[in-house]
Amino acid sequence: MKSIRLIMLSLALLLPICGRVTPILAQPPKSQLDVARMERDLDIMETILDKLFQEDKPGSRFLLRRNQTRGIYLPNFGVIFSIAMPLTGREWKLSHEEEIEVINAPRAGVAGKAAAEKSRRSQTLRDKILKPIVEFLGNYADAIGQLSPRDRVMVIYAPNTAFQNFEDVFVLSGGGSRTRQSGLAAWISRKDISDYRARKISEAEFKKRLKTTELSSKTQNTPDLRIMAQVLETGLKSDEDNAFRLYGDVSHLYLKDFGALFFFEIQYANRNDFNVYLQLRNYEKSMAAYEKALKRYQESLQKVATMRSRAKSKTPQVAPLPPVQVWTKMSLKDSTSRGKIHLAFRIFENRVKDYLLDYGRTVRIVRPDQWLVVSMKVRDTSDELPERVVFQVKKSVLEAFDQRKMSREQALRKIKVTRYN
Incomplete structure (x- = not known):
């Protein structure tokens, strides 16, 4: 499925995952990973999660526009699916009423009652978010191939930050300070998923092994992560013609004991050229x-x-x-457009690597032994361009370059690039 990978609506949440996460190791040789198969699996799983969270009937849980789920494969870690979406309808009202109650509680002298009601409603909302995630992990995630028994399948939910501009969804802590609503992360090992599908463990045991954590919003405004996301947004939003440019915003995640991840989508700036290119491909x-x-x-x-x-x-x-012999002016134009698009794509990849190298060291929350990962999804891709590209580099490499212990060329070669076709 030529979908639409990567971006994504911005999460703008710094997501510290509780619990011990096995640090990512060196990427396995390409011969050990069928990239096309992994891309296909991620495409299918994204579609399934989209459907599970979609509002397809009155009173359902969420409003999810098409292709809001973004998946990424990380060697020696597993797969992560991030879902950025707004709360809507009853859920938004439920959450908003909580804050109104808490705001008015001290004046009404019923703070304890309001806090208890807030906690109850928060748990109800959490259960509703968790329900489709559990269904996905238990019934569908087993189809993801090439994962080791120790690999994790993680689903991260966070409200869409575009809706947070209204300061709608927030909770109040002591003193009346505002913090945005937290997200939720749930993960389980590939082995536990396989055991459940093989009926080696019960549904109750499966849910017991499922690990969940609230994604605290207290750290979402960490300056270094926000600045790095802003650097990518500013640098990649090109106004040039015949060039790839950022589509939407840059989302970021922070995984404890792993590092930072940045997600976004790109598209070709000259839509006429690209449409001609795709039409000519069909003609061919x-x-x-x-x-x-x-x-x-x-x-x-x-x-x-x-x-x-x-x-x-x-x-x-x-x-x-x-x-x-099919050789016409159209064929010549096809060749010209194809060449321009491929050149523009290579230039864009190099720009991403340059920004990682020049600014990645400023993400102080990431330790030297951790990773910085950039995942970009290519919109309206053709058969000859990858659907997704993942850039991956150790923080220690960026620090070595900054300290002049490594040349620029050496550091650029240390940035691992995986292209999913």
């Missing part, structure tokens, strides 16, 4: 099918001619039709 495929059919027709004529020749020696052979 149609002509290939036509030539194949024509060849079969020519072979049939040749067989008929041979049969007649045997029956009547004077019957002349039917000469095969000359092959059709």
Whole structure:
């Protein structure tokens, strides 16, 4: 499925995951990972999560526009799916009423009662968010191939920050200070998923092994993460023609004992050129099918001619039709557009690597032994461009370059790039 990967609406949450997470190790050789298969699995899982969270009937849980789920594979860690969406309808009202009650509680002298009601409603909302996540992990995640038994499947939910501009969804702590609503993360090992599907453990045991944590919003405004996301947004929002540019905002996650991840989508700036390119690709495929059919027709004529020749020696052979040469001005334009798009894509990849190298060291929350990961999704991609590209580098590499212990060329080579076609 040529979907739409990566971005994503911004999470703008700093997400510290509680519990011990195995640090990511070196990326395995490409021969050990079927990249195309992993991309297909991620595409399918994204679609499933989108459907599970979609509002498809009155009174349902969420309003999720198409393709809001973003997945990423991290070697020696597993897969992470992030869902950025707004609360809507009853859930928004429920959450908003909580804050109104807490705001008015001290004046009404019923702070204790309001706090208890707030806690109850918060738990209700948490359960509603968790329900589709548990369904996904228990019934669908087993289909993700190439994961080791120790790998994790993690789903992260966080409200869409575009809706947080209204200061709608917040909770109040002591003293009346405002903090934005927390998100939720849930994860489980691949082995536990397999055991559940094989009926080796019960549904109750499966849910017991599922680890969840509230994603505290207290650290979401960490300056270094916000600045790095802003650097990527500013640097990649190009106004140039015939170039790839950022589509939407840059989202970021922080995983304890792993590092920081940044997500975004890109698209080609010259839409006319790209549409022509895609149309010509379809035209090229149609002509290939036509030539194949024509060849079969020519072979049939040749067989008929041979049969007649045997029956009547004077019957002349039917000469095969000359092959059709498809070379027109359209073909020339196709070649030109294709070349421009591929060049623009390589330039954009190099820009991402440059920003990682020049500014990644400023993300102080990431330790030297941890990772900085950038995942970009290519919108409206063709067969010849990857659907997603993941850049991955150790913080220690960036610090070594900053301290002049490593040349720029050496540091750039340390940035691992995985392209999902």
